[in-house]
Amino acid sequence: MDPDSEHCLSTSCLLYTPAYKTNARLSLEIILQGTNHVSGSVQPRSALIPNTQARDAKPRLLLMGLRRSGKSSIASVVFHKMPPNETLFLESTTRIQKDSIHSFMDFQVWDFPGQLEYLEPSFDLEDIFGSLGALVWVIDAQDDYLDSVARLNRTILTVQQYYPGINIEVFIHKVDGLSDEFRTDIYQDIVQRISDELSDAGYENAPVHYYLTSIYDYSVFEAFSKVIQKLIPNLSTLENLINTLGNNCGFEKTYLFDVLSKIYIASDTRPVDMACYEMCSDYIDVIVDVSELYSWDHPERRPKGDQIQEAESHVVLHDDTMIHLMEMNKYLCLVSVIRNRESKEKRGLIDLNCRTFQDGLNEVFSRRWEQLEETNHLDGGALT
Numbered sequence: 001m002d003p004d005s006e007h008c009l010s011t012s013c014l015l016y017t018p019a020y021k022t023n024a025r026l027s028l029e030i031i032l033q034g035t036n037h038v039s040g041s042v043q044p045r046s047a048l049i050p051n052t053q054a055r056d057a058k059p060r061l062l063l064m065g066l067r068r069s070g071k072s073s074i075a076s077v078v079f080h081k082m083p084p085n086e087t088l089f090l091e092s093t094t095r096i097q098k099d100s101i102h103s104f105m106d107f108q109v110w111d112f113p114g115q116l117e118y119l120e121p122s123f124d125l126e127d128i129f130g131s132l133g134a135l136v137w138v139i140d141a142q143d144d145y146l147d148s149v150a151r152l153n154r155t156i157l158t159v160q161q162y163y164p165g166i167n168i169e170v171f172i173h174k175v176d177g178l179s180d181e182f183r184t185d186i187y188q189d190i191v192q193r194i195s196d197e198l199s200d201a202g203y204e205n206a207p208v209h210y211y212l213t214s215i216y217d218y219s220v221f222e223a224f225s226k227v228i229q230k231l232i233p234n235l236s237t238l239e240n241l242i243n244t245l246g247n248n249c250g251f252e253k254t255y256l257f258d259v260l261s262k263i264y265i266a267s268d269t270r271p272v273d274m275a276c277y278e279m280c281s282d283y284i285d286v287i288v289d290v291s292e293l294y295s296w297d298h299p300e301r302r303p304k305g306d307q308i309q310e311a312e313s314h315v316v317l318h319d320d321t322m323i324h325l326m327e328m329n330k331y332l333c334l335v336s337v338i339r340n341r342e343s344k345e346k347r348g349l350i351d352l353n354c355r356t357f358q359d360g361l362n363e364v365f366s367r368r369w370e371q372l373e374e375t376n377h378l379d380g381g382a383l384t
């Protein structure tokens with residue numbers, strides 16, 4: 001964000017005190033408490049306990065690929081806020097790392113050791129691929145990728161016999177060190193090799209999607225956003241709501257962000273603009289930092305009249321672009337980019353429309369969220 005930009009943080013974001021806080025919690029600290037980091041190994045078929053499946057019914061994202069391809073780095077950067085440089089010190093994974101993410105929807109991320117031979121008969125495929133949301137295969141684009149491609153093809157051909165609807169998401173990773181031309185060549189080569197081999201094996205039109213990713217820019221967040229969006233029930237309803245809101249308010253682009261991971265779970269259906277996405281994502285960081293600084297319980301602070309329940313803020317940048325942020329519930333916030341001069345002058349209308357959108361959003365999803373919260377409550381809040 002440009003240091004010269006005119007910052008107009010609305011007071012609603014800064015003034016509320018914990019006594020007046022409701023469900024709205026734009027604070028990573030609080031949300032991170034809901035994130036468990038446990039490790040475990042997949043049980044061999046004979047050791048399966050019948051009831052574990054019910055507790056593990058959350059959609060699962062499997063991070064797979066060869067050793068040192070970058071799986072743990074991706075999970076750490078996206079879900080644990082690890083600065084990319086610190087991934088240099090990550091040790092090789094030796095057991096499956098199971099991460100439960102408790103957010104706008106509960107899901108699990110399983111990080112597989114690169115050397116694990118999960119296709120061997122001693123592993124129960126149902127235990128690994130049952131309740132699967134997506135298989136994310138990470139290929140190190142800076143290394144020789146032929147082995148990785150061959151192993152991916154073996155995995156797809158085995159798994160699709162039992163789980164034909166499975167989403168395969170291929171992250172062609174570590175592209176930060178490559179020129180644009182080289183990236184395109186590698187991308188085309190990998191896509192070609194995978195689709196040729198699969199169609200030779202008689203598997204046409206496999207549901208495989210490809211992304212160029214790196215932890216050193218926003219591409220990995222963008223890719224994860226796309227992966228997660230496929231797991232969201234009612235995504236098209238959500239996109240329609242955002243489109244309607246954007247059209248009525250003159251928004252150039254709108255993203256509905258998960259505050260914890262900063263992946264976006266939905267946006268309007270205009271083409272993705274990475275610059276907008278980066279700006280909106282950075283703005284969430286600013287607001288989270290400010291909220292954490294000022295929303296602690298101060299004995300002498302007096303509430304100044306009625307407070308708006310959710311954090312709300314806008315900033316006008318040096319080029320007259322406005323970013324508008326509004327917290328939707330304790331997990332999600334809506335961030336919009338506004339360039340249209342007329343629209344910017346109608347802040348009241350924008351706020352009103354965003355509140356209406358918030359009602360619609362919570363109506364579509366609240367029942368599900370309430371159910372999830374009740375379940376967690378019954379479980380004693382423990383997430384596996």
Ligand SMILES: Nc1nc2c(ncn2[C@@H]2O[C@H](COP(=O)(O)OP(=O)(O)OP(=O)(O)O)[C@@H](O)[C@H]2O)c(=O)[nH]1
Pocket residue numbers: 065066067068069070071072073074084086087088089090091092093094112113114115173174175176177213214215216
């Ligand atoms: N240049 C670059 N390096 C990366 C990127 N992502 C990860 N790395 C580096 O790749 C190395 C291996 O990363 P890990 O995340 O440990 O790899 P892994 O796939 O989990 O490895 P195993 O646990 O052995 O299976 C680390 O030194 C990371 O810093 C990236 O996007 N770009």
